[in-house]
Amino acid sequence: MAGSVVSLDNPVFASYAAYAGLASMKMMGMSLVTAYHRLTKNVFMNAEDTSFGTKAVVRTDNPDIERVRRLHRNDLENIPPFLVVGFLYVLTKPSPDVAVWHYRAFLSCRLLHTACYLGGLQPWRAIFFFAGFATTVSMAVQVVAKGAL
């Protein structure tokens, strides 16, 4: 055994780790965007949050805030599966080039999806959503094929 597959010495795993870390922070970053809009617009979700501003109100119909929340939920639906499937894919010992491009494609699609969601751009948002989705499915199919039911 020349080295462990699950190690930062394995270039495929090191690539997965970097993209997984970035995708995690991207998803968490949506909380900061929501907080920014809440604080600047004085619109909150709980009665006790109105202590953050003298003009603060509880409302769930601010278009900017709700847009970020829809985008954040879309991340919750897509990024956690990528994080796990991307790791299992490392264990299938894929070609390093193919693997790294899967990770790059996924993160790029999610960043472009985010830009299109915030900018209200269709059909681009749908295109980047499905491209990122297909990237995860491509890895998942290979994981299931090499696993054992």
Added chain:
Amino acid sequence: MAGSVVSLDNPVFASYAAYAGLASMKMMGMSLVTAYHRLTKNVFMNAEDTSFGTKAVVRTDNPDIERVRRLHRNDLENIPPFLVVGFLYVLTKPSPDVAVWHYRAFLSCRLLHTACYLGGLQPWRAIFFFAGFATTVSMAVQVVAKGAL
């Protein structure tokens, strides 16, 4: 060391990988069901999405769409913890038979839960929810017991 635990050569890990890949795709599949209902019913969530149909409207009260979204959220609450806990459980070196049946039980429960949610069947939906929940908790308890606080 006869071989690595975290390897597709380990039958328990290979089983985990296959069920984790299927559970991930199952959860992601809910996005496709939602998209199908949106496109066939012309009901969308953002103003710019109405470009997908001449009769498209923005509404959040379509019963079929909202049902799939509630189901999808239930997956988000249960499948990501399974994906991580199921992996950590492999590291506790469980009996292979017991481990594989945990994975099979979880995925079966989630598939049956999905069918019952879409079909509006209670108390079956609750029963399959709690059975899948208990499967993950069973593994999590063993992980915590063999970990170190």
Added chain:
Amino acid sequence: MAGSVVSLDNPVFASYAAYAGLASMKMMGMSLVTAYHRLTKNVFMNAEDTSFGTKAVVRTDNPDIERVRRLHRNDLENIPPFLVVGFLYVLTKPSPDVAVWHYRAFLSCRLLHTACYLGGLQPWRAIFFFAGFATTVSMAVQVVAKGAL
């Protein structure tokens, strides 16, 4: 190679496993709190759920239930990234003391965040939210730095 990094024999991994298992169960526990409120208040989300009580109704405006659901969603936004980033952080071979305190800080912050959310305590809820958030980001930055883009 004296031993595998991804093994319960590695104290850092054993610590990660225990805290990851507890954080997973904590998040899943929110489902039980929601179910408790639904059954005691006779307020449900689907027409077929009203079979659980003769006075059961379908409503989405019960303040206790919606508060737990907002808290649960906040967990979904923060705990799955911790579960994955916390694992990748083990692979960066951190100082065991520093690593264990990251895990302890994260779980403590999320438990205190939960108490503050249920009790309606601001700015404490925000403080524990950001402290837990910063813990995950601290690990993610180190993972990305040691990974390969």
